[in-house]
Amino acid sequence: xxFGPHLLLATLEGAVTAAILALTAMGxxxxxxxxxxxxxxxxxxxxxxxxxxxxxxxxxxxxPAIGFVAALLLAPLAVGAIAAVSDRLILSxxxxxxxxTIVATIGLLYIIQQATLMTxxxxxxxVEPPFNHRIALPWVEWGDGGLALYWPWGLSITxxxxxxxxxxxxxxTGIWLVMTRTRFGLIMRxxxxxxxxxxxxxxxxxxxxxxxxxxxxxxAAIGAVLVVPVQQAHYLMGHDPLLLSFIVVIIGGxxxxxxxxxxxxxxGMTDGIISVFFxxxxxxxxxxxxxxxxxxxxxxxxxxxxxx
Amino acid sequence: xxxxxxxxxxxxxxxxxTLAGSTGAGLLLPGLAGGAFAQESGPIKxxxxxxxxxxxSAYGRWYERVATAAIARINDMGGINGRQVEMIxxxxxxxxxxxxxxxxxxxxxxxxxxxxGPLFSHVVIGAAPxxxxxxxxxxxxxxxxxxASGALNRYTLQPGITDVKSQVISMAPYVAENVGKKVTMxxxxxxxxxxxxxxxxxxxxxxxxxxxxxxxxxxxETTFTRYFxxxxxxxxxxxxxxxxxxxxTFVREMGEFFGGQGPALFGFIDSLEAVDIASPGLxxxxxxxxxxxxxxxxxxxxxxxxxxxxxxxxxxxxGASIDDPRDVSTYAHMFGxxxxxxxxxxxxxxxxxxxxxxxxxxxxAVEAMSDMPLSDDHPQGDKxxxxxxxxxxxxxxxxxxxxxxxxxxxxxxxxxxxxxxEVDYTAQSF
Numbered sequence: 001x002x003f004g005p006h007l008l009l010a011t012l013e014g015a016v017t018a019a020i021l022a023l024t025a026m027g028x029x030x031x032x033x034x035x036x037x038x039x040x041x042x043x044x045x046x047x048x049x050x051x052x053x054x055x056x057x058x059x060x061x062x063x064p065a066i067g068f069v070a071a072l073l074l075a076p077l078a079v080g081a082i083a084a085v086s087d088r089l090i091l092s093x094x095x096x097x098x099x100x101t102i103v104a105t106i107g108l109l110y111i112i113q114q115a116t117l118m119t120x121x122x123x124x125x126x127v128e129p130p131f132n133h134r135i136a137l138p139w140v141e142w143g144d145g146g147l148a149l150y151w152p153w154g155l156s157i158t159x160x161x162x163x164x165x166x167x168x169x170x171x172x173t174g175i176w177l178v179m180t181r182t183r184f185g186l187i188m189r190x191x192x193x194x195x196x197x198x199x200x201x202x203x204x205x206x207x208x209x210x211x212x213x214x215x216x217x218x219x220a221a222i223g224a225v226l227v228v229p230v231q232q233a234h235y236l237m238g239h240d241p242l243l244l245s246f247i248v249v250i251i252g253g254x255x256x257x258x259x260x261x262x263x264x265x266x267x268g269m270t271d272g273i274i275s276v277f278f279x280x281x282x283x284x285x286x287x288x289x290x291x292x293x294x295x296x297x298x299x300x301x302x303x304x305x306x307x308x
Numbered sequence: 309x310x311x312x313x314x315x316x317x318x319x320x321x322x323x324x325x326t327l328a329g330s331t332g333a334g335l336l337l338p339g340l341a342g343g344a345f346a347q348e349s350g351p352i353k354x355x356x357x358x359x360x361x362x363x364x365s366a367y368g369r370w371y372e373r374v375a376t377a378a379i380a381r382i383n384d385m386g387g388i389n390g391r392q393v394e395m396i397x398x399x400x401x402x403x404x405x406x407x408x409x410x411x412x413x414x415x416x417x418x419x420x421x422x423x424x425g426p427l428f429s430h431v432v433i434g435a436a437p438x439x440x441x442x443x444x445x446x447x448x449x450x451x452x453x454x455x456a457s458g459a460l461n462r463y464t465l466q467p468g469i470t471d472v473k474s475q476v477i478s479m480a481p482y483v484a485e486n487v488g489k490k491v492t493m494x495x496x497x498x499x500x501x502x503x504x505x506x507x508x509x510x511x512x513x514x515x516x517x518x519x520x521x522x523x524x525x526x527x528x529e530t531t532f533t534r535y536f537x538x539x540x541x542x543x544x545x546x547x548x549x550x551x552x553x554x555x556x557t558f559v560r561e562m563g564e565f566f567g568g569q570g571p572a573l574f575g576f577i578d579s580l581e582a583v584d585i586a587s588p589g590l591x592x593x594x595x596x597x598x599x600x601x602x603x604x605x606x607x608x609x610x611x612x613x614x615x616x617x618x619x620x621x622x623x624x625x626x627g628a629s630i631d632d633p634r635d636v637s638t639y640a641h642m643f644g645x646x647x648x649x650x651x652x653x654x655x656x657x658x659x660x661x662x663x664x665x666x667x668x669x670x671x672x673a674v675e676a677m678s679d680m681p682l683s684d685d686h687p688q689g690d691k692x693x694x695x696x697x698x699x700x701x702x703x704x705x706x707x708x709x710x711x712x713x714x715x716x717x718x719x720x721x722x723x724x725x726x727x728x729x730e731v732d733y734t735a736q737s738f
Contacts, residue, residue, distance in 0.1 A: 124553035232554065
């Protein structure tokens, strides 16, 4: 493939990765920012979103679009509810103690993963996209008569992949509006800034935590529902998103929402471009190296504030 | 604060106690079990190492169904040497380390007579040395060239399925003549895929063709579009073979990438095993070619032996489960389990097998086998077993997708698949 079309294809693939990553990492970042909880089970909430999406889409058995829309609405709610319940049952009982929450969420990771294996099974299962058209993209070249458009072999994207990018942007804008314009956002920000002071001012911190944990997991689930028509639901699919989300959150600055989005785009795009031109393994190596460099030279992350 | 300290002390102590207790039990149990069950009456116990979970799970599910059906058939026929056969299945998670542990459990805990069943080549390569050390007959159903290459040991045999090297050397002439000569290969990046890469590259060169690009993909990959731009424009044939949970995504993204243009496709059915060809997005596969170990769709000339086998393992004429037409089988590979068990039965009967002391005679009896004609024991077709290399040889099929079904367009002879011996296991000591 020529360099130009090759780069365009890589950029488009990277944009899809970045969109999903931004959603997943945003969930992790909000949970950490507000609750100071490092949620190791985050990838499993992502996986759960995909599996529940498959379940809803197949049990409805209607037109793929209906199944998909139902999954997009219900799966994140279901995952959010499961997360909120686990917050009440587990995390609140151990007082959100940093070390113990890490161990507890590792336990949660295995419980969710094995429960899925025992019920959903070990197979990868597809969800049909609501619509999927291949869009061939043109490229310009110097022909005999000057600049001419042509359609290079393999340079294409599907309408559904464009939809993923758009949907992620809409959800992220929604989150930003919730955080800045609503009472719930105000409560979350107050809890993030100073938990005790918020409590003194009558903020129901306990309930807020349950909602926030549910919201974080729900965001991961939205990412998974969007991705499952492109990939497939599988009980081990949570590993990579977890690793990449941590990378994004560390680079962007723990708890910083704009930092998370910027880092997700950065990591998603480099991952896409390096994977296409070199190899996906090299892309992971470079992302992990970037984390190490950020931790050495700017431990608070790109947009994070130095700890007080 | 003091409360927390005391709490953690108790936990640690309890944890230590539990740990000590379980280790003790773990040390004792295999010994006990070994003593209690090492009798030479009762059923013959065969350990089935199965990929129930991990990247091989689709194969594992069907291998287990076939093994269950084959053992039921053997028991209906009176068992082996007048004794019933009991299958003990253990999941290896499609993981080499766990594979070796499963072999150990079969030898020390279950005290089985022989082990069979693993497919994925990295698991076989990881576990076979342990089987050799434990002097446990290890019948693999793996396709990899590692048995016939001499990399394994006298206790590891592959009598039920042909190996990649013989498959690809018999495919190359057809590909060069009917599909194209400039080939780009896409294969999984582990031992099995490397067999494809190495042997097909040589085999197509011998036919005057050329592999112009080799694209290795990790078998755990979930998205593939990023690999396709490396396919050079002058490619005439894309040779694809993929395994793992992402195979449906792999073929679908390949279709989206080419969008109806692009080179001809020659695939190993591995890229589509357990996947319904009628899945949305796979329409582009029409007219493309596939290698099949055994044709998934019942062909017009299906033998009565194959029909009986198909019924016994619960597969309909489209290669899907009789109970659920969406549950597509790994039909091109799973006959290997059936035939392996038939060979194990024949070997045990020829050796007059009584118990674990006769394991060496079992190996020697199987090594002495050669012709295995088409029969209910060998429903895939005639086979020739090479006792020196521990590898079986048989006919291969090439099918073409026509009206959404795989139709056989070519069948090789056994001679097409032969190559020179690379090892003589019979010269190795037990």
